[in-house]
Amino acid sequence: MDFKTRDVKKYESRVSRRAFLRAAGSGMLLTGASAAAIPFTESMAYARKKWDREADIVVMGSGAAGSSAALFAHESGANVLMLEKAAIYGGTTAKSGGVCWIPNNFLMRDKGLEDQREDCIRYMARTAYPTLYSVKDNRFGLPESTYDLLAAYYDNASPTIDALRTMGIEPFMVWPSYDGTGTAMPDYWSHLPENKAPYGRAIVPARPDGTEGSGALLIAKLKTAVEKRQIPVLLEHRANRLVLNSKGEVIGVEARTGDDHTVTVRAHKGVIFGSGGFTSNPDLCLNFLRGPIFGGCTVPTGEGDFVYIGAGAGAKLANMNNAWWWQINLEQALQFRSVPSGIGYPPGDSMILVNRFGRRCVNEKVQYNERTQSHFVWDPHTAAYPNLIQFMIYDQSCRERFTTNDEQLPAAFLHGLILKPGSSAPYVLVGQTIEDLGRLIDARLAQISDKTGNLRLDSNFSVNLTETISRFNQFAETGSDLDFHRGETPIELAQFGPRRAGNNKPNKTMYPFSATGPYYAVMLAGGTLDTKGGPKINAQAQVVDHDDKPIRGLYGAGNCIAAPAGQAYWAGGTTIGPALTFGALAAKAAVNEPIKELH
Secondary structure (H helix, E strand, C coil): CCECHHHHHHHHHCCCHHHHHHHHHHHHHCCCCCCEEEEHHHCHHHHHCCCCEEEEEEEECCCHHHHHHHHHHHHCCCCEEEEECCCCCCHHHHHECCCEECCCCHHHHHCCCCCCHHHHHHHHHHHHCCCCCCCCCCCCCCCHHHHHHHHHHHHHHHHHHHHHHHCCCCCEEECECCCCCCCECECCCCCCCCCCCCECCEEEEECCCCCECCHHHHHHHHHHHHHHCCCCEEECEEEEEEEECCCCCEEEEEEEECCCCEEEEEEEEEEEECCCCCCCCHHHHHHHCCCCCCCECCCCCCCCHHHHHHHHCCECEECCCCEEECCEEHHHHHHCCECCCCCCCCCCCCEEEECCCCCECCCCCCCHHHHHHHHHCCECCCCECCCCEEEEEEEHHHHHHCCCCCCCCCHHHCCCCCCCCCCCCCCCEEECCHHHHHHHHHHHHHHCHHHCCCCCCCCCHHHHHHHHHHHHHHHHHHCCCCCCCCCCCHHHHHHHCCCCCCCCCCCCCCCCCCCCCCEEEEEEECCEEEECCEECECCCCEEEECCCCEEEEEEECHHHCCCCCCCCCCCCCCCHHHHHHHHHHHHHHHHCCCCCCCC
């Protein structure tokens, strides 16, 4: 889990509305910009006979990947310049929960927990590439280049965190379970036999009082380290075009500022992209993602610039159909594609998710990456997505126990889906009966039908929902969800939080619905934390061409590249851990490159 509402609010409270709109506006202003790669002789620098700025290493983006790359390049003795498209520092990382998934990390070692290399890579391979996975060879069925990426991550993740700690990025603590036991949060697939070290890999920045920090805290520490080293950061500078010499090597970049001025930057050794994914680009999402989404948690400037720029330089694109999937509040996404937060874990025990037919369609407590993909089910008979919009249904007792204002609940629950009694929100629909609720939902769907493919409730929605609740109540009494196995894995129990007072049922994640209203509904849609496709990299974080040969001087890390994680979300922190690690690898490799000739 990467997003926490409390920490998002604290972060956003320090960013003025004007700055936020500037961050969004700078992306919108430049959306139509040309994004490609050009020979030096066609560049602005050649025409002007000078470069505006020069550095050994030029870094795009200021999130986890970009910050890590800049710091490691500086520590290796390089002169570094950072360009950030937005008006504020930190990218999507600043909105996140700050969790970092680091195999064999120092906290595990301190506790004597073993995380063997082969075992960890096996777990990563099994979940990232399930259709390729095999136990018959030492690469688990993966192509060599794919295996090498996973191996590079295992080999370098822990040393990267250790090095960042020496730079002032500390302290870290084990990401704690929300069940009140004080245990570590398990991996998302801790129950699989391939996972031999399911506890302790996920770590998070710690606050001075020893409590769990956030992405805002992680970015604050990274930014402080960058400033301490006097690494220049140019805000509102959007990478527009790469500049290549006659050998096809990257020697610089052109960027456009918020006032539409072109800035030319010479990169003596390399350009590193850590510029984020393409969730905020509806066209790329429509044409590449394997399911329909309505938005995501990515900052507004996450428009996939590196997809265009990398392709223009001849990069091979990969993993474009996958994303870090994340359910979102539909009503929020219809107002602004970049939503404040995703829905890590829908709160409540007397709560279910149903589709337009009033039927449950997913385990409501399964990890968000897997749960979100239930929105993408296609019905070939009706030529429609039956689960396109899901309806979170809960009763009054659930509202009273799992209110957003209850500070005792996990931050992962606090998405405004369940409001404090006496308060209201336009996206929370209330009906005194199931029939009333169904009519209200369908009326709201009619109002937004032009944005949802004319989706409406099935005529039997209320009848089916009544039957669905009755069946769910039986499961709650026995503790066994025969349809979706709710509450059967360690991560579901750890993320759920403490048992509701008075809930003596066998499975703490389920409690029978009340026989009388009121009943509540919130509409949920498919979304992303961010996408995870883009130019492909090798184990040194070099961007490769269609022959898998490195494009000299071009590197990538984070969500702007083809994620080594494939389709998997191994655990909380699977975005930030690789971003930090491959950012560091990119810097180390780029610093060792020779200075490139202009022509």
